[in-house]
Amino acid sequence: MHFLKVESDSCTGCQTCLDVCFVNAISFDENEEIPFLAYPEDCQICAVCEAVCPENALEIIPDWESRYYPEILSTGRRS
Numbered sequence: 001m002h003f004l005k006v007e008s009d010s011c012t013g014c015q016t017c018l019d020v021c022f023v024n025a026i027s028f029d030e031n032e033e034i035p036f037l038a039y040p041e042d043c044q045i046c047a048v049c050e051a052v053c054p055e056n057a058l059e060i061i062p063d064w065e066s067r068y069y070p071e072i073l074s075t076g077r078r079s
């Protein structure tokens, strides 16, 4: 299962990572005030969440052994 590693000391809770996730795989833990990967099966391992974090506070940890591989979102070739 893919995992989102969050440095809670660095995370400011801005939720930019939630906004950019195009499959809405990330949710925000209001108690801990940090994001978490709520739907790892939907994660496409694009690493955009990691790239946009202004605090460099998160890292996507892919589980290459799991059955949750990125899926082809479009089966038809666009011209």
Ligand code: SF4
Pocket (backbone or CB within 6 Å): 006, 010, 011, 012, 013, 014, 015, 016, 017, 018, 034, 035, 052, 053, 054, 055, 056, 057, 058
């Ligand atoms: S973008 Fe970075 S600082 Fe903002 S909520 Fe996500 S992990 Fe925290």
Ligand code: SF4
Pocket (backbone or CB within 6 Å): 020, 021, 022, 023, 024, 025, 026, 037, 042, 043, 044, 045, 046, 047, 048, 049, 050, 060
């Ligand atoms: S790696 Fe991409 S798909 Fe996965 S949680 Fe981050 S933004 Fe969403």
